[in-house]
Amino acid sequence: MTAGSRLIVVGVDVRNAEVIRLGLGHGEDPTTLLAAHGWQVQGVLEVTRHSVDRHVLIMTFAVEQNFAPPQTVAALGVHRHTDDETVTFEGEVPLRHQRVAAYAVVISSAGMLMTQFSDLTGAPGRWGLPGGGLEPEEAPDHAVVREVWEESGQLIEVGELALVRTSRWVGRAPTGRLEDFHAVRVVYRAFCPEPTEPVVHDVGGTTASAAWLLPADVDLLALTPGWRSILRDVARLGSLEVVTAPDETDGPDHHHHDTDADDRARPQM
Numbered sequence: 001m002t003a004g005s006r007l008i009v010v011g012v013d014v015r016n017a018e019v020i021r022l023g024l025g026h027g028e029d030p031t032t033l034l035a036a037h038g039w040q041v042q043g044v045l046e047v048t049r050h051s052v053d054r055h056v057l058i059m060t061f062a063v064e065q066n067f068a069p070p071q072t073v074a075a076l077g078v079h080r081h082t083d084d085e086t087v088t089f090e091g092e093v094p095l096r097h098q099r100v101a102a103y104a105v106v107i108s109s110a111g112m113l114m115t116q117f118s119d120l121t122g123a124p125g126r127w128g129l130p131g132g133g134l135e136p137e138e139a140p141d142h143a144v145v146r147e148v149w150e151e152s153g154q155l156i157e158v159g160e161l162a163l164v165r166t167s168r169w170v171g172r173a174p175t176g177r178l179e180d181f182h183a184v185r186v187v188y189r190a191f192c193p194e195p196t197e198p199v200v201h202d203v204g205g206t207t208a209s210a211a212w213l214l215p216a217d218v219d220l221l222a223l224t225p226g227w228r229s230i231l232r233d234v235a236r237l238g239s240l241e242v243v244t245a246p247d248e249t250d251g252p253d254h255h256h257h258d259t260d261a262d263d264r265a266r267p268q269m
Contacts, residue, residue: 006056007100007184011039011063019063026096027182029166030059039063044164047140047186054137057100059164094170094180101185102140103131104148105234106156108192110212114221115151118208128227129187130154130210140186148190152210153199159189162234167226187230 007024011034020039024030031041042062050056106113106129115130117123132147134140141158148156165185173179198210213221218231 007098008050008056008058009033010058010060011041012045012060013063013065019065024059024184026098026180027168030061030164034061034063035066038066040066044161046161047164049137049139057140092178094178096180096182097173098182098184099133100140101131101133101183102144102147102188103129103185104144104156104158104188104190105129105162105231106148106154106190106192107215108154108195108212110192110195111214112212112218113148113152113154113192113195113198114211114213114218115207116209116211117224118206120204121206123224124208125222126224127221128224129230130207131187132206141188144186144188144190150202150205151200151207153201154192154195154210156190156192159191162187162189162237163230165226165230165233185230187234189234 009020009022009024009030010018011020013019020034020037022033022037024033034041040063042064045060045062047057047059050058104113113130114127116125116127130148130151131144132151134143135146138146144158145156148154165187166183167185168180168182170180171178173181195212198212200207200210223231
């Protein structure tokens with residue numbers, strides 16, 4: 001859970017000097033926010049907890065000044081459910097919910113680590129990267145080590161931060177509550193020095209299974225559209241040899257909630 005967390009976006013220039021500091025509002029994307037203030041993102045540097053107020057997360061980006069006229073800040077595109085079960089009642093207002101989660105592209109001599117979502121999620125049987133939500137005051141790089149162990153039994157060494165991605169949708173949570181959901185995903189690169197047969201320790205949770213796969217075979221999995229897009233972005237950064245061809249589920253009009261389905265667990269019955 002990340003209830004009460006506040007997100008701060010910081011831009012630093014080529015001299016590593018801070019040039020801008022902004023709060024990230026609900027439904028906003030840090031890259032878009034910085035661009036609206038005249039700064040072009042060159043890459044993400046780190047996501048850390050504030051040294052004093054541990055409820056604050058600071059997201060630091062390398063930026064360059066963009067001398068073109070800045071554009072108006074635009075919120076993330078909102079995907080909306082169209083199922084009958086998401087019909088709203090008179091006077092019902094979506095509850096805003098922001099969730100920060102940490103994930104890892106884990107590589108070892110055995111291949112690339114992937115996890116399969118359980119039927120407690122909105123995408124049972126589909127696959128994505130290991131990881132999950134931050135505990136209160138937990139640092140993202142610590143969270144991803146914990147989550148990978150819980151979901152696969154693997155001990156990893158966290159490397160550099162690969163990217164930060166955000167998405168937003170409005171619809172019914174598994175509890176039936178109408179939500180305006182803002183997902184912030186922090187994705188690291190990681191290495192597992194001693195890979196073992198994956199074992200899910202968090203039995204009864206959102207992970208059904210885990211597996212080591214050859215990177216070239218990852219695209220054969222039933223990936224959620226969100227994770228397919230993220231893996232494609234990581235591959236474009238030159239740090240991953242994985243094929244991520246688009247499939248028929250890519251795009252906002254096909255089960256859009258699958259992009260964050262692994263972020264949303266149904267309550268135990």
